[in-house]
Amino acid sequence: MTAARDHAVTRPVASPGRPAGEESQVHAEESAQRPAACGPQTDAAAPGEGPHAAAVPFVQEPSQPQRIRRPADAFKFAGSVAGVVGMLLLVNVAQGTTQGLQTDIQEGTRLAPHLLLSLATLISSFGVLAVPVAFAVDRLIRRDGLRLAVGLLAAVLAFALTVVLDGWEISAAPGGVLDSLIWGGTHTVPLHTDITPVIAFVTAVRMTGRPRWQAAIWTMIALAALTGLTAQYASVTALVATYFLGRAIGYGTLYAVGTPNPRPPGTAVMAALSRLGLQPVRAHRLPDLDEVRRYEVTTAGPQGRRLEVIVLDRDQQTAGLLYRVWRLVRLRDRSTRRAVRSLRRSLEQESLMAYALHAAGVRTPRLLGTSEVGTEAALLAYEQVPGRTLAELDDAEISDAFLTDIWRQLQVMQRARLAHRRLEPQAIVCDAAGAAWIVDLRAGETAANDLLLRLDLAQLLTTLALRVGAERAVRSAARVLGAQALATAVPLLQPVALHRGTRAALRQDRELLTRIREQIVRLEPEIEVAPVNLERFRPRTIVSIVALTIAAYIVFPQLSNVDIGGLVARAQWWWVAVAAAGAAATYLAAAWMLMGFVPERLPLGRTLLVQLAASFVKLVAPAAVTGVALNTRYLQRAGVRPGPAVASVSASQLVGLAVHVLLLVLFGFITGSSAHATENLAPSPVIVIVLLAVAVTAGVAAAIPAVRRMAVRRLRSMFSGVVPRLADVVQSPRKLATGFGGTLLLTVGFVVCLDASIRAFGGELEWSAVMVVFLTGNALGSAAPTPGGLGAVEGALSVGLTISGLPAETATSAVLLFRLLTFWLPVLPGWAAFAYLQRKEAI
Template sequence: MRVDGRNITVSGSLLQPLTRRTNDILRLALATLFLTVVIVSSLVTRNEWTALERSIAGIVGVLTPTQSNLVYLFYGIAILALPFVILIGLIVTRHWRLLGAYAAAGIIAILALSVTGNGITPPRWQLDLSGRLDSVLSQFLDDPRWIAMLAAVLTVSGPWLPARWRNWWWALLLAFVPIHLVVSAVVPARSILGLAVGWLVGALVVLISGTPALEVPLDDAVRALTRRGFLVSELAVLRPAGPGPLMMSATSENHEGGTAVVEMYGPHQRSGGVLNQFWRKVRLRETETAPLQASMRRAVEHRALMAIAVGDLGLANCAPIAVADLNRGWTLYAHHPARGASLNAAVQTVPVDRTWEALRMLHSHRISHGDLRATQLTADDANVLFGGFTHAEYGCSDTHLQADVAQMLVTTTNLYGPAEAVRAAIDAFGEDAVLMASRRLTKPAVPSRVRASVADFKAITSAAREEVKKQTGTDEIQSETITRFNRNQIIQLVLLVALVYVAYPFISSVPVFFSELRTANWWWALAGLAISATKYVGAAAALWACASGLISFWKLTLMQVANTFAATTTPAGVGGLALSTRFLQKGGLGALRATTAVALQQSVQVMTHVGLLIFFSAFAGASADLSRFVPSSTVLYLIAGAALGVIGVVLLVPKARRWLTVELRPRIKEVIEDFVLLAKEPWRLALIVLGCATTTLGAALALWASIEAFGGDTSFVTVTIVTMVGQTLASAAPTPGGVGAVEAALIGGLAAFGVPAAVAVPSVLLYRILTCWLPVFFGWPIMRWLSKSGAL
């Protein structure tokens, strides 16, 4: 390369990978918003919009019919030729890799608007010129699929082509709106929809395929270094541009040291940087986040200034040479190479005390580093120095200082071991500061870059916390809350939203239900309520016996009521299982033991449920037709085939096999061992079976009492079968609490046994109030109380 009369040797590849810029993300968001506006406006204001278009067309449509036909003809030819012109432009500029994205965008846009209620309707474009030419062209101008295809391919091709071409082609495409008005015609609504769909498809393809990186202004970088007195004679690429900067090594014969590290940041090389900063501001508390960097230039300048400030303390491993704006939006940051060896390689020669003493000196000047990975620390003559400074802050808050101590605990524990790391930290900062910082040894509080720099972050933080407790004599370290919304608040919000969702179908039936309540026998309703309470006692007794009696029985009973809230507001009762496991863990059981106890109870519950179903079906089989409850042979074959397919996938996929052997096998083994122990303790086994049976039969008795409250006449055996079928559907239905599926199954089951709909519908609704909705509303405050008391 020749710059200002000097030959400069450049080695290494400057070819940059495809990038996904912030503009690409914003383009997709705007395209989605535009499509939403088009759909909503066409549905809400379509008639008014058509009238407005006709009035505008009457004002601006001043062309004669002959002139209108000529305009329509020439514009139609241009629109017909536009996709081929774009394709030729890509071929001429040799963007071969873009041809696949070009074709994919066009095909997807056409298919998206070809799907109808009757399937896919293919386009019927033809170039039969035997008729009028304007009639041939109108099939393209008025077809939203052609407009969508044009918008999609133009969006995909735009970033790769010259700006002048791109602007002219977009102007030509968007001209179909004023041209339709000029020729006194209404703009087809489906054409606007095609434009929106095409833009969205193109934006999505661009985000997936990536956009080209900008040309690297090496000559401008050389001139910027020359102005600083660094005459470059050779450039060598150390790392190509990508998510990070383009890094090069620059050699000079007239500068002290002779070499420099040159980092060149493109305008979009921190893709999503602004969005990430904004998300951190929204998610984290105000004291946890640094001020927003408005541009890449400001971010690079901040890093250089922090390097100068830390260098004045003698703690920086490099010094800046130049910061400059370059052509095409690039930013240059050149600095001297880092002094010393990486701390990873100097562990044997550098005591851990030196590392903590360097951090203490940095903090004494109110400077936080923010990125204390081992790769950002070097050792020179047994002195520890800092590098990076991208996340450093001058005049920082106490929060940033505590975060630094927590990060250094992670790094030094990984390098030197927990005992040495914590001892050195206490010697440098004191017990109170280390104890406060150790509250941040959690995944949310430690940045992902620091977590990724160690082999096993969870094990290291656990060891560090235990060592801090040991050396400070503290019993427990409470984790620091750094987010605006903690996990419990998010879970509670999701559960409340789910509760409103699942309650909506019930609320719509309330007026009819209340009209039927006037004829109900309230004594039977109260009996059903009392009977339904036995379910929770039985479930608590079963789980208490599965946990070997190590948990308080009365708290376990209250937890079963809270469990109703969690199970009803999550699909398939997953929340209930998680709540039970959490309660047992808080009660003193280990994680594996608590999981095993819950799994044991569920296993016995299933076996008891199936046994009771078989038992009562044998009694009811002679007097009722149960065939409608038995799936057809085709369904059974499909279920068996799906099960075999799942088994085959598990056996063939290595990760699935590993999960089966590492995660699932120990739990199955624990459950089997518990069954063996249960066989040796008949009283415990009997208590579990009795508790599980009470849960099932209590629900059946509650439904039977509800039927009696409305004057129904059916046997308890019949109601038991219907209830167990409904419970089975509740566990399999994807809706929270089985809402919809349970009611339909119970009403249909009662109808199968001859219960009139006038009795079955209000009875099932009353049953669901007694066994589902009342416990849900009582379960919410009980769950909060258990959480505040430390039981959850």
Template sequence: MRVDGREIPVSGSLLQPRIRRTSDILRVVLSALSVAIVIAGSLITRPQWEALERSVSGIVGFLTPEQSNLVYIVYGIAILALPFAILVRLVRRRHWKLLAGFLSAGLIALGLFSITGTGFSAPRWHLSEPGQVHTFLSQFLDDPRWIAMLAAVLTVASPWLPARARRWWWTLLLAFVPIHLFVSLVVPARAALGLVVGWLVGAVIVLVVGTPALEVPLEAAVRVLAQRGFRVTAFRVLRPAARGPLVLSASTVPQPELSAPPDGAPAAAETARKSGESHSPDNELIIEMYGANQRSRGMLQQFKRWLTIRSGEYPAPFTSMRRAVEHRALMGFAIADLGLASNKPLTVAALDRGWMVYAHTVPQGRPLTAADGEPTLARVWRALHSMHQAQISHGELRAEEIRVLEDGTVLFGGFVQSEFGAYKVRFDSDVAQLLLSSAALFGTGPAVRTALEVLDKRAVLDASARLTKTAVPTHVRKAVPDAGELMKSIREEVAAQTGQDRIEAAQITRFSRNQIIQLVLLIGLVYVAYPYISAVPTFASELRNLNWGWALLGLTVSALTYVGAAMALWACASEAVKFGNLLLMQIANTFAATTTPAGVGGLALSVRFLQKGGLGAVRATAAVALQQTVQVVTHVVLLLIFGALAGTSTNLSHFVPNATVLYLVAGALLGLLGATMFVPKVRKWLLNEVRPQLADVMGQLKDLARRPARLAMILGGCATTTLGMALALWASIEAFGGSTTFVTVTIVTMVGGTLASAAPTPGGVGAVEAALIGGLAAFGVSAGIAVPAVLLYRVLTCWLPVFCGWPIMRWLTAKDMI
């Protein structure tokens, strides 16, 4: 590279990977979305848009035919000359690579609109077409081929054009919309399609060809540093521009002709020259170059944080890349004043083509390593504590940003996410990051112990709650091997050293995972329940013919199912809790199980109740697992028994899939099981979590075999639950005058219960109703009886207990029973 008559060697690649060109990728994505919107709009709402365009055209179309022709002639000449003017400019400036992209974009856009269902269709423009404005120019301008070609070539050339010319030429191209309206014509949908397709073609070509922003303005950086008193003799690329800036090492010598720094030069540069540091021929500076792609990526990250993360978790967003780089330099000065900065900022300046340069001294010391020992780690914690006392947060405490001098002094680098005047949330984030980085080097025990020696116990506890994937910055997590498991180990170590039972993870997102799941489930619930909500008027009209005696019997039997469930769980828990409270918990359990998919909320509530009743966590979980196991076994046995009874008098073939479907399902399940065994996390979960639970349940089952009274109580409770639900449905059918056998209703009810446990909707809403109505119809029950009977059954067994379960759960919570 030659700058002002001097040769400055540059070692290393300055090219940016194509997958990191954020601005160019965004252009392609936005243009593709525009094409999809125009096509969807043309297919869905084209008649409405055409009617609106005709209406607007009738209002603003005030030009006479002669005036319209004149406007078309003037605009047509200008728009025809536009691509040729750009072409001449590219040739004169010898942009041969750009010229190839320019021509390719135009030809591709023309070719795309020339392909029809019958083959390739060439443009057909005629000079002798009669009509008001159907001249050669109007034919030319109304053709989507020309619009697409203009949009494509202008997209390719725009980054290389002067800003003023770029704005005028895009305005000229987009002016076809009002011109069509003024001359009383409708803007054809194909013209809008040509515009967005041309933009997409040009955006893809730009991604291949590149933009001026990819050309690093090193010459301008050399001149800026020369003005600051640093004469660059060579550049060496330390890190190509990718997720972050382009980082270079610059070898410099002092400027002999400058006896004093120019106006505005940093005092740090003058101090360095006076101390003789800049007179060394081997003196180096670190140069960071920020381009347009870093600005685009930063804007996307800021938008993502604003959308997903609570305010205050990150520094306030910056309106421009210039403000972000200046903030980093100012934070470097602030931390240097504390004596904790490993480097000193030298200059910040804006360069050509939207680039920014930030120069600072080479970081002092060496990165923190495991060989430094716990005394050095204690000094790191004290240095961070001093920074926090000055109301400064660091924000990105990776091990490589922590430097150690020969005398043991600890310094910090980075400062990209630093903030002055920070508050507790930011300080907790710093402590969590340092816990993670130090634990990766020294182990969880020494890292936590040293933090507790320097910091307050409350500060370490609050910080450890932020050791989650969302709360810890991405750069910090990626710098640590197996960060997820390490964060879990640190939380356990903090709990052990502080005497805490468990540490709840802090929520830093605007919406928690549970809130998102609940929203999705609510939408799904409304969707699947809508057909049954629409049947409520019919159900209300049928209530006039309801036999209230059978309905009361159904309600009584439904209540008995909770007695059976409480009895089964009471026996599984070895009668260690009060039966009355357990019965109330079963009613509250209905609310928790119905508002969560597959009843997981009910299981969690049962475990929590047993723990509050005095059982340990392992024993409570085993008791609930034992009850569920016996319930499943009882359900399957009863299904087989009643299926055999029903099979003697009823054709059940329509309930059994054909052999092909069964083989496919079995193959898919076996394939899924085999695939999961190759995933290390799944194998670890099966070995460490599932296998101990299964072993405990098997031990409980063996113990039940030796205690027949307890086994009979559990089996009786589980059978009461299953058969009670079937009897409630049978009573509901009889209440509306239906007639069917109890065996048939039991088969239908158990199939519906199986679907309820598998359906992803809360309480199986939608799936259960559909299965019960379809099952009753398959056994000959008319829809006029099946629909109101199933709705009554669901009111008695699901919705009434849900409304009763909510206040009972609140009461149990107030009494500290759950």
């Protein structure tokens, strides 16, 4: 493969047997010809080429960064932080176990000879600082001051953080989580300022390859920990937390500052090729392929053979780790892949795949040799395929013969039980003769099972369909593999089965997989293939579990604070039943409200279940967000296109907001005109003043161009299709009555529930006052960022009812009953409705 050459710097490499002084000067700029069709044209003579050129190898590549951030440091930092959090949870959950362990250790140390303990104390007191200082002096002598500076920075940060945590926790929050780490005596501290900086220093300076220094420093740290245990100023839990904290600070400092780039330069790669006997003359860096370095190399000889060299860097082996772990846990592909592979294993896996493909007769570049490049990288040298990848070809250059040849290569692979796992456009090359080559073998697997082979088939079908269309891709595959073989891929034509890049491309054409299935079914209408469930679980399953856990965490403490016995003894059950009926009516009202603003026909039963499911979903998100998201999802599943679905929900929300404001103003004036209400609730002039203040504020904000543009942009995106949908609804009087009737019934149902809750405990207020209190509390609840307006609604309703004249005890009991009926009790049936709708794929 060839690629566009970037601006680069050249690094001459001494040829074997040639003195360094005889190296010739080369130019950093050169030109290259691009192939007109699949294959490349002949390159013009360049330095180091031709019969009279000096055979002095050099490397043309961009300058490498001096420092890099290693993904492994980020993962280790996250793991260390998780260790600290886990220890804090452990000491609060398993207090008896940790205290027993602490007691056992103290009893055991008392049996140790006093002389040995005193000697350990003396050595650790001196050595825990002396050994790191000695190592620092050694690094300075060896001119490794930058690494030492990073270690000192980590130690300073660790010391400062430890002092702050110790002082803040003990003085400001005695008995808190961190204080629970100090079990073991009255003079203990949660974290230890003498050990944490040393651990952070050792972590940040990276002592890999220096076993003696590592053994000395960790021995001193262990003796210091033992001394703390015997003197009872340290506990086991505190020491473990100290270890993880020191590690976290060390790895965090390393990732923030970066580490010296350990990747060998191109000169080292060429030297390794020379040791393989390949005699490189010149090389230049190709664009990376998913963080993998590639070089195009010309070797010595009359022909000047071209190679493509793949370099595997050790620090890149953890790149994409979270994604690979997620795929391994989520999918049922029965693969032998590992989320974390060593450099040696990656080298061996790709080498084995290359040899296996070549032995099976697949057209793939021949692997000429492999070699380690120092201790931080390894290389694979392939014969270069003179051509272009499928991604680089124009549509007119993709002939039927080329497509057929691609499928023939796959057929040979499948017969040999070889799975490529990444059959994307970059993995298929067209040479000068129009033949297909299979490249990019790093994810391949030998002795693949049937599922992996079918996944390869589904992936290649999708890759080619993205370029030439579903009909042409299926037709070309059927000519080689047959309709029966293609039918086995139908159940696997789902996004989760495809590679990440392919899934991203499918977002531009979401119906492509459906069209591929239709084309295959046309070839073999009678075939039946069992469905394949690739997912162990779906992301929405995790959302459901998390939501249920949060609900249980929130519900149980809330209910435990309610005097259920007192409520049962004092409540008038007739009014409780009326309140429950009012709460139940709100779900029917919400269903009518949505159905009224959707011109399409919606079933009442399922729409009612969606509103009930929203009572469960709102436990994990603000109330103003959950209803919109769930209703929009429901409309899309019901066949409404995304744009009109969002517009319909936005229309119902806009009308609901307008009705809410109008009712608040109307009943505010009605309440203000009542002599009884005037004494207890804010009169209507106050409401007018508030509205005028809001209007003035909005006017001032609208006068500022930046604020005005931002508001218009957000409102336009939120309500862009509302007017057309409202116009459709206005044309149907029945829909209009359903929508506005549901909007009014929704408010009336809540007010009936609140009023009946008040009467259930012997209280009584004018209905207009209850309306104003509810509308105010509901507005605050919708604006609050807590799930379901938790906290904001209770506070606003309690204060409003108290101001209106209710005793505080009656107001609190009424609000608790109201929230119990409208928020907490619907959680369980809401979860059941949510699970049912998911199973029916209605949301």
